[in-house]
Amino acid sequence: MHDRPDMWLQEALQALDERALRRQLVTYAQAGGVIEDSGQRWLNLGSNDYLNLARDERLRAAATEAIQAFGTGAGASRLVTGTLPLHETLETRLAEHKGYPAALSFGSGYMTNAGAIQALVGRGDQVFADRLIHASMIDAVQLSGARLHRFAHNEVQSLAEQLDRPASGRRLILTESVFSMDGDLAPLDEIVAVAKQYKAMLMVDEAHASGIYGPHGAGRIAAAKLQGDVTCGMGTLSKALGGYGGFVTCSSRMRDWLINKARAFIYTTAPPPASVAAAIAALDILAAEPDLGTKLLARARTFRDQLQVAGLNTLQSDSAIVPIVIGDNDAVLRVARRLHDQHMLVGAIRPPTVPTGTARLRCSITLAHTDADLTFAAECIQEACRQEGVL
Numbered sequence: 001m002h003d004r005p006d007m008w009l010q011e012a013l014q015a016l017d018e019r020a021l022r023r024q025l026v027t028y029a030q031a032g033g034v035i036e037d038s039g040q041r042w043l044n045l046g047s048n049d050y051l052n053l054a055r056d057e058r059l060r061a062a063a064t065e066a067i068q069a070f071g072t073g074a075g076a077s078r079l080v081t082g083t084l085p086l087h088e089t090l091e092t093r094l095a096e097h098k099g100y101p102a103a104l105s106f107g108s109g110y111m112t113n114a115g116a117i118q119a120l121v122g123r124g125d126q127v128f129a130d131r132l133i134h135a136s137m138i139d140a141v142q143l144s145g146a147r148l149h150r151f152a153h154n155e156v157q158s159l160a161e162q163l164d165r166p167a168s169g170r171r172l173i174l175t176e177s178v179f180s181m182d183g184d185l186a187p188l189d190e191i192v193a194v195a196k197q198y199k200a201m202l203m204v205d206e207a208h209a210s211g212i213y214g215p216h217g218a219g220r221i222a223a224a225k226l227q228g229d230v231t232c233g234m235g236t237l238s239k240a241l242g243g244y245g246g247f248v249t250c251s252s253r254m255r256d257w258l259i260n261k262a263r264a265f266i267y268t269t270a271p272p273p274a275s276v277a278a279a280i281a282a283l284d285i286l287a288a289e290p291d292l293g294t295k296l297l298a299r300a301r302t303f304r305d306q307l308q309v310a311g312l313n314t315l316q317s318d319s320a321i322v323p324i325v326i327g328d329n330d331a332v333l334r335v336a337r338r339l340h341d342q343h344m345l346v347g348a349i350r351p352p353t354v355p356t357g358t359a360r361l362r363c364s365i366t367l368a369h370t371d372a373d374l375t376f377a378a379e380c381i382q383e384a385c386r387q388e389g390v391l
C-alpha cells in the first residue's frame with residue numbers, strides 16, 4: 001500500500017523518458033554568460049543575464065549595503081509591515097524609467113503575471129492571448145477564471161476576428177514584447193490599434209525587452225511611445241536587470257487596484273531588501289550607460305547572421321534570443337550534448353515549452369560574450385548539427 005504513490009510516479013517519469021521529455025536539474029558553478037569552473041571557461045548561451053549584471057560589482061555592493069541597513073528579509077507582506085523605503089524608491093524609479101504614472105513590484109515575473117491578470121479579469125470576462133505567450137500568463141488566466149481565446153502568433157487579423165465576436169464582460173489582450181522562445185517581436189502599434197477599436201485592455205509582457213530596447217533600455221512600449229495606449233506593461237528584474245523580482249507599470253488607479261486585488265502581491269512576503277537594492281543599482285547603470293541594449297542587439301545580429309548563412313532556421317528572431325529549430329526532441333538533445341563537450345551550454349527546448357515538432361536550441365546572447373566567443377559558438381553549432389544530420 002505504502003509504495004503506490006511511488007509506482008505512478010515511476011511510470012509517469014518513465015513515460016517522459018521515453019519521449020525524451022524528462023527534465024533534470026543541473027548545478028552550475030556560477031550564473032551569467034560566461035562561467036569559470038575549476039579553471040575551465042564555459043560559454044553559457046542559456047542565461048538571460050543579457051547585460052551581464054548578475055555578477056556586477058555595483059549590484060553586489062548595493063545588495064550588500066541593503067542587507068547591512070535593512071537585514072535579509074522584509075519580514076511581512078507589503079500590506080502589513082513589509083513595505084520599506086527601498087520598495088517605494090524602486091517603484092518610483094521603475095515608473096519614471098518606463099514612462100508610466102506608477103509601478104508596483106512583485107516577488108517574481110511569474111508572480112507579476114499571476115497577480116496582475118487575476119486582478120484585471122475574472123469569471124465572465126474574456127482574455128485574448130497570442131498563441132505563444134509565456135506559461136506564466138496562461139496559468140494566470142486559468143487562475144482568474146476568465147475565458148481564454150488564443151489568436152495566431154503575431155497575427156493582428158486573427159486577434160481582430162476574435163474580438164469581433166460578441167462576448168460578455170471585460171476584455172483583455174495579452175502579448176509579449178519579445179517572445180521568449182522565438183525571439184521575435186510583437187507588432188505593438190497594430191495591436192494597440194485593434195485594442196482601441198474594440199475598447200479592450202492591453203497588457204504587454206516586456207520580460208525580454210526591458211533593459212534592452214528603447215531609450216536607456218526602457219523597453220519597446222516606451223520606444224514606440226505607447227504608454228498611453230498599453231494599459232499595463234509587465235517586466236522582470238531577473239533577466240537584463242540581473243537580479244530577482246517582477247513589476248507592473250500602469251496608471252496610479254490601476255496600481256491601487258492591484259494593491260487591493262492582486263493575490264500574488266497581497267498574500268506573500270515583500271521582496272527582500274537585497275533584491276530591491278540590486279534592481280535600483282541596475283536602473284542607475286541603465287541611466288548612465290544608455291547604449292548597452294544597442295550593443296547587445298548588434299552582437300546578437302552578427303551571431304544570427306552567421307547561423308542563417310549556414311542554413312540554420314532561426315525563425316523570425318530579431319532580439320538577443322536566437323532560436324535554432326531542430327524539430328526532433330532526441331536530435332536537439334544530441335546536438336546540445338555535442339556542444340556541451342565543447343564547453344558550451346545551450347538550452348534544448350522541447351514541448352510543452354514549445355509546440356510539438358519544433359524542439360530547438362535557444363541561445364541567449366549576453367554582454368559577457370565577446371565577438372570571438374559568438375563566432376566560435378556559431379561554428380560549433382553548425383558542426384554539431386552536421387554531425388547529427390540536421391544540417
Ligand SMILES: Cc1ncc(COP(=O)(O)O)c(C=O)c1O
Nearest residue numbers: 108109110134136180207236238
Ligand atoms: C515572457 C516571460 N514572462 C515572464 C517570465 C517570468 O519571469 P521571472 O523569471 O522573473 O519569474 C519569464 C521568464 O521566466 C518570461 O520569459
